[in-house]
Amino acid sequence: MEDLLTKHYGLQPERSFKDGRDQRYMADGSIYTIVNVTKMEQDALLELYKITEHMKKYGDRYVSSFVPTTEGRFLVSENEQDFTVLKNEYHSGDPGDRLGRKLAKFHQRGLAIEEKVSHISRIGQxxxxxxxxxxxxxxxxxxxxxxxxxxxxxxxxxxxxxxxxxxxxxxxxxxxxxxxxxxxxxxxxxxxxxxxxxxxxxxxxxxxxxxxxxxxxxxxxxxxxxxxxxxxxxxxxxxxxxxxxxxxxxxxxxxxxxxxxxxxxxxxxxxxxxxxxxxxxxxxxxxxxxxxxxxxxxxxxxxxxxxxxxxxxxxxxxxxxxxxxxxxxxxxx
Incomplete structure (x- = not known):
């Protein structure tokens, strides 16, 4: 999987580590996560992209960013599988500290979304x-x-x-x-x-x-x-x-x-x-x-x-x- 970052994104990971259930890669001081999106619809991916942009705009610095390839694409295919790559900056501190406050602020940012969300919606269901x-x-x-x-x-x-x-x-x-x-x-x-x-x-x-x-x-x-x-x-x-x-x-x-x-x-x-x-x-x-x-x-x-x-x-x-x-x-x- 590491090869995918080099081949399509021009990144040279310095190390990789397991964090929870995900494999992370460190490169140029940032953290990268490779996500298999083979079974996801393009419209659902676009919806997620727009929501991440919204959450970051409203001040959430922990939300991942979608990373374009060296050719400017957000999806890459390898061995008949589709992947996208997420990027985060390194922020130290315990993710579980004062979790109630953090979750409430996260929800408040999400409440401000004005665009209709359909593909990942469970509202009323x-x-x-x-x-x-x-x-x-x-x-x-x-x-x-x-x-x-x-x-x-x-x-x-x-x-x-x-x-x-x-x-x-x-x-x-x-x-x-x-x-x-x-x-x-x-x-x-x-x-x-x-x-x-x-x-x-x-x-x-x-x-x-x-x-x-x-x-x-x-x-x-x-x-x-x-x-x-x-x-x-x-x-x-x-x-x-x-x-x-x-x-x-x-x-x-x-x-x-x-x-x-x-x-x-x-x-x-x-x-x-x-x-x-x-x-x-x-x-x-x-x-x-x-x-x-x-x-x-x-x-x-x-x-x-x-x-x-x-x-x-x-x-x-x-x-x-x-x-x-x-x-x-x-x-x-």
Whole structure:
């Protein structure tokens, strides 16, 4: 891959290093990342390019820039694969420091996008995407029952699936009620979010905001996925960390009642369970199967704890539920 930088960009990388899941290359004091874009539509790439330019214009110095080749093109082909190259300047400091504040500022910049975003947009699509996932899970469940569970993972899946399907349907209903009962404000407009805003997505060794991690959505998407990860990392001691994250975020951008309810709906939807089942059936690796079985068993062993977390979520978030008129989910807690 290093040859691609020399051949098409005239760069001589001095060293390469792994940062999170990405391979980075140092050349002339800057950091370069090669991205395979073979399966991406040209219009989606153009949309990402425009969004990165917007985010940089609004002061985000950590956002990657698309680099033209020596011939002025943004795409190169090698071995029937398409690639683009991203460039970042080196900025030291912990990417995870005061993450709540940084995320809120990132979302504020994204709110200012005036051009219509369509290719990477997920705005207003949660209900249909969740319902599709529920339908797929129901089909997988029926299939395993018909063929009889073949291993321990499938036996656990059969025992647990009805409960998690019920939880997912509750999340859909909570989302529908929110969209009917509550009124979004300006900060509930679409902004630049992440497919999954998890630890390390902005780099571990250095701060890099990679546009290929982005989707256009409600800010509650990133907030909820960060909170979900924080909860499962520290199931018994999650409260101080989650409160700190919310306080940091709201010191920049206070959340509306609509935002809080969307965050809650997303946490109610058991994405962690769905992804574990989906990843198991997508993988052919025996090692990964064992890991996912352990993960699934861990989720089942802590079902009651997660229910208690959901039941106390608004309290942890220090949300004024009465003045906001936020309804409780009565069976939790």
């Amino acid at each position: 949660w209900k249909s995407l969740w319902e599709k996932r529920i339908e797929q899970m129901e089909k997988a469940f029926q299939l395993v029952i018909e063929n009889r569970p073949g291993d321990e993972f499938e036996r656990i899946f059969i025992d647990s699936c009805p409960y998690y399907l019920g939880l997912a349907e509750n999340a859909v209903q909570y989302l529908v009620d929110t969209e009917m009962d509550d009124n979004p404000v300006y900060t509930d407009s679409g902004t630049v979010c992440h497919e999954r805003f998890l630890e390390g997505v902005w780099g571990r060794e250095i701060s890099i905001r990679n546009p290929f991690d982005w989707v256009f959505d409600h800010c509650g998407r990133d907030i909820a996925e960060s909170v979900r990860e924080r909860y499962f990392k520290r199931q018994t001691t999650h409260q101080p960390d989650i409160q700190k994250f919310f306080r940091e975020y709201q010191s920049v951008a206070p959340l509306s009642s609509f935002s809080w309810r969307l965050v809650y709906a997303r946490l109610l939807f058991p994405l962690h369970y769905f992804e574990t089942i989906e990843n198991y059936y997508l993988s052919n690796s025996e090692g990964q199967h064992f890991q996912l079985e352990d993960k699934l068993q861990g989720y089942l062993n802590s079902t009651r704890q997660y229910e208690r977390f959901l039941g106390s979520f608004y309290q942890i978030g220090e949300v004024p539920v009465k003045s906001y008129g936020i309804p409780a989910v009565t069976w939790l807690g």
